[in-house]
Amino acid sequence: xxxxxxxxELGLTEKNRACACGAGGHAESxHAESxHAESxxxxxxxxxxxxxxxxxxxxxxxxxxVTEEVSALDGVEDVKVALNAGGTSRIMVVSSKPIDPxxxxxxxxxxxxxxxxA
Numbered sequence: 001x002x003x004x005x006x007x008x009e010l011g012l013t014e015k016n017r018a019c020a021c022g023a024g025g026h027a028e029s030x031h032a033e034s035x036h037a038e039s040x041x042x043x044x045x046x047x048x049x050x051x052x053x054x055x056x057x058x059x060x061x062x063x064x065x066v067t068e069e070v071s072a073l074d075g076v077e078d079v080k081v082a083l084n085a086g087g088t089s090r091i092m093v094v095s096s097k098p099i100d101p102x103x104x105x106x107x108x109x110x111x112x113x114x115x116x117x118a
Contacts, residue, residue: 046096047077047094047095047096048094048095048096048097048098048099049092049093049094050092050093050095050099050101050104051090051091051092051093052090052091052092052093052101052104052108052115053088053089053090053091053115053116054066054088054089054090054091054108054113054114054115054116055087055088055089055113055114055115055116056112056113056114057081057083057084057085057089057113058085058086059083059085060083062083062111062113063081063083063089065111065112065113066079066081066091066107066108066111066113067079067081067091068111069107069108069110069111070091070093070104070107070108070111072107073093073095073099073103073104073107075095075096075097075098075099076093076094076095076099077094077095077096078093078094079091079092079093079094080092080094088116091108
């Protein structure tokens with residue numbers, strides 16, 4: 001959990017110290033939710049890679065929350081997150097079969113964040 005005494009241990013600066021996940025729960029984002037930003041299918045290894053944009057993640061705990069929820073979806077093999085603390089982060093979902101973008105949206109929402117438009 002992010003707090004003023006441990007904030008710097010997580011790499012937060014004064015500018016982004018206020019971690020949404022440290023406030024006793026995740027705040028709902030006011031940004032509009034949308035489907036995935038882009039997709040790449042037909043990879044040489046047979047895996048499907050879908051890319052999504054997520055708003056509001058600020059620390060490694062936020063990343064863990066989103067990763068856990070999205071990873072629980074049927075068919076998801078891996079989730080990679082490129083954190084942009086306090087901005088729009090990119091997640092890549094690797095799956096063995098097509099994943100409904102609405103299911104990903106629901107998982108991200110369950111973690112306390114929102115998909116955003118590209």
